[in-house]
Amino acid sequence: MQHQSILKAQVNARALRRDMTDAERKLWSGLRGEQLGVKFRRQHPQGRYIADFACLDPMLIVELDGSQHADNLAYDTTRDAFFKAQGFVVLRFPSNAPFQNLDGLLNAILHQLSSLAGVAPIPTFPQRGKGQDT
Numbered sequence: 001m002q003h004q005s006i007l008k009a010q011v012n013a014r015a016l017r018r019d020m021t022d023a024e025r026k027l028w029s030g031l032r033g034e035q036l037g038v039k040f041r042r043q044h045p046q047g048r049y050i051a052d053f054a055c056l057d058p059m060l061i062v063e064l065d066g067s068q069h070a071d072n073l074a075y076d077t078t079r080d081a082f083f084k085a086q087g088f089v090v091l092r093f094p095s096n097a098p099f100q101n102l103d104g105l106l107n108a109i110l111h112q113l114s115s116l117a118g119v120a121p122i123p124t125f126p127q128r129g130k131g132q133d134t
Contacts, residue, residue: 020042020043021064021095022099023064023095023096023097023098023099024042024052024064026098026099026102027053027062027064027097027098027102027105028042028053029102030098030102030105030106031053031062031106031109036106036109036110036113037113038055038057038058038113039055039056039057040053040054040055040062041053041054041055041056044056046061046082046083046086046088047082047086048082049079049082049083051063051083051088052064054088055113058113058116058117059086059087059088059089059116060088060089060091060109060112060113060116061083061088061089061090061091062091062093062109063076063090063091063092063093064092064093064094064095064097064098065092065093065094065095076092080092089112089116091108091109091112093105093108
């Protein structure tokens, strides 16, 4: 039975990769191609669950929570517990965060990555609208 749920997650992950939300697409623009110095995977199956964005080294999962998450907090709590039992740190952000402040979101992810790697803080992205061209 567990094998079936893992296969189902893999199939669902492929479909989710094809049909990214606007928020996922916006965040992916800052995560793809090792722009933060590490490789992220999007819609990564991990066991029977699917992580929005996963960095396997150093074990970080980034989740964007849409309106469906408000109705299913128990499911998210179970997913987070599973990811944490696998050794991951889970960061959750509201789905509007990439649109409100993408640089701030990427800085929060960078801060967590540097903490996990045990290195000095990584230089941050410039904040748009603060003397920078937008």
